[in-house]
Amino acid sequence: MVFPGKTETAAPSATDAPRSDDVVLTGDRPTGTLHLGHYAGSLSTRVALQGRCVQTLLIADLQALTDTTDRPSGLGPAQVAAHVEQVALDYLAAGIDPALTHIAVQSRLPALAELTVLYLNLVTVARLERNPTVKAEIELRGFARDLPAGFLCYPVSQAADITGFRATLVPVGDDQLPMIEQTNEVARRVNRLAGAPIVPECRALLSATPRLPGVDGRKASKSLGNAIPLGAAGDDIRRLVRAMYTDPGHVRASDPGQVEGNVVFAYLDAFDPDTDAVTELKAQYRRGGLGDSVLKRRLEDLLEETVAPMRERRGKLAGDRGYVRDVLRKGTESAGRVTRSVLGAVRQAFALGE
Numbered sequence: 001m002v003f004p005g006k007t008e009t010a011a012p013s014a015t016d017a018p019r020s021d022d023v024v025l026t027g028d029r030p031t032g033t034l035h036l037g038h039y040a041g042s043l044s045t046r047v048a049l050q051g052r053c054v055q056t057l058l059i060a061d062l063q064a065l066t067d068t069t070d071r072p073s074g075l076g077p078a079q080v081a082a083h084v085e086q087v088a089l090d091y092l093a094a095g096i097d098p099a100l101t102h103i104a105v106q107s108r109l110p111a112l113a114e115l116t117v118l119y120l121n122l123v124t125v126a127r128l129e130r131n132p133t134v135k136a137e138i139e140l141r142g143f144a145r146d147l148p149a150g151f152l153c154y155p156v157s158q159a160a161d162i163t164g165f166r167a168t169l170v171p172v173g174d175d176q177l178p179m180i181e182q183t184n185e186v187a188r189r190v191n192r193l194a195g196a197p198i199v200p201e202c203r204a205l206l207s208a209t210p211r212l213p214g215v216d217g218r219k220a221s222k223s224l225g226n227a228i229p230l231g232a233a234g235d236d237i238r239r240l241v242r243a244m245y246t247d248p249g250h251v252r253a254s255d256p257g258q259v260e261g262n263v264v265f266a267y268l269d270a271f272d273p274d275t276d277a278v279t280e281l282k283a284q285y286r287r288g289g290l291g292d293s294v295l296k297r298r299l300e301d302l303l304e305e306t307v308a309p310m311r312e313r314r315g316k317l318a319g320d321r322g323y324v325r326d327v328l329r330k331g332t333e334s335a336g337r338v339t340r341s342v343l344g345a346v347r348q349a350f351a352l353g354e
């Protein structure tokens with residue numbers, strides 16, 4: 001018998017190296033185009049995993065609807081729908097190869113929706129309210145009593161995403177660790193109900209790069225205009241790097257400056273392959289004698305080098321919507337096969353027949 005109210009000892013959200021038999025799944029909400037923070041935090045990991053493991057990227061449009069449908073945020077269903085192809089373009093621009101990685105659209109996979117409905121019977125409202133990510137997001141959005149039930153329950157839908165692909169490895173930011181933990185609770189309950197391990201538990205794969213701030217030092221976000229898009233033009237890169245928050249106490253180049261909280265150094269740490277040079281620059285900056293403009297010029301060149309090939313690929317593909325749609329159709333078809341087979345097993349566990 002399943003008791004959703006009983007808390008189980010949570011398995012540690014292990015984060016360890018990928019294995020060749022891992023099934024990798026990760027997703028993004030299509031609420032905006034992707035930026036360099038996404039690249040440093042997770043996209044580059046996904047590019048590196050290609051060909052080493054079976055991998056799917058899920059464009060989570062249903063999840064995006066849970067906080068955009070009835071809000072005055074400016075984003076509504078039409079924008080979410082429009083961003084599905086934009087996110088796919090960003091993936092391809094960043095180097096995701098559809099021959100090695102499936103790109104699938106969540107709302108076109110009805111098995112995931114049905115899994116979510118079944119899983120809702122295995123989770124309590126109290127447990128969802130305790131999920132630290134959900135709690136923080138509810139506060140951030142100021143939902144109070146107007147909390148959409150779909151938003152409160154999106155961790156269950158994410159558990160359906162992850163188990164629906166039989167995923168064992170999920171590359172995410174640390175804000176998603178509570179989702180992994182809750183997914184594994186659901187997986188254990190499903191398996192107990194089935195009397196057999198029909199879905200695997202999963203591990204998070206955390207990025208080595210800490211979360212990149214926006215150019216103003218606040219959280220990077222499309223709506224704040226403080227993030228550098230993957231397809232940014234050279235002029236925009238320069239403008240955004242020049243606007244980067246450094247150390248307000250570092251007025252003259254000769255003044256000693258602070259490296260902590262300095263956005264330019266956060267980006268150099270994430271993108272400059274010459275780590276010895278960055279260490280030396282930090283020491284020099286702390287001592288005094290290194291101006292912001294010298295540092296910013298180095299970063300501008302580096303980011304231009306990183307973004308240029310992505311901008312070029314993005315530009316080419318943006319003119320070929322038929323190709324992008326084809327990639328999504330094929331990726332979603334293949335995802336349909338896996339998710340339907342998992343749903344069959346879960347339906348049996350609920351005595352519903354395949």
Ligand code: TRP
Pocket residue numbers: 025026027028029058060063158161162170172176
């Ligand atoms: N919640 C994730 C985010 O906001 C997006 C997401 C949806 C996801 N489904 C997923 C991530 C499955 C990993 C696995 O970024």
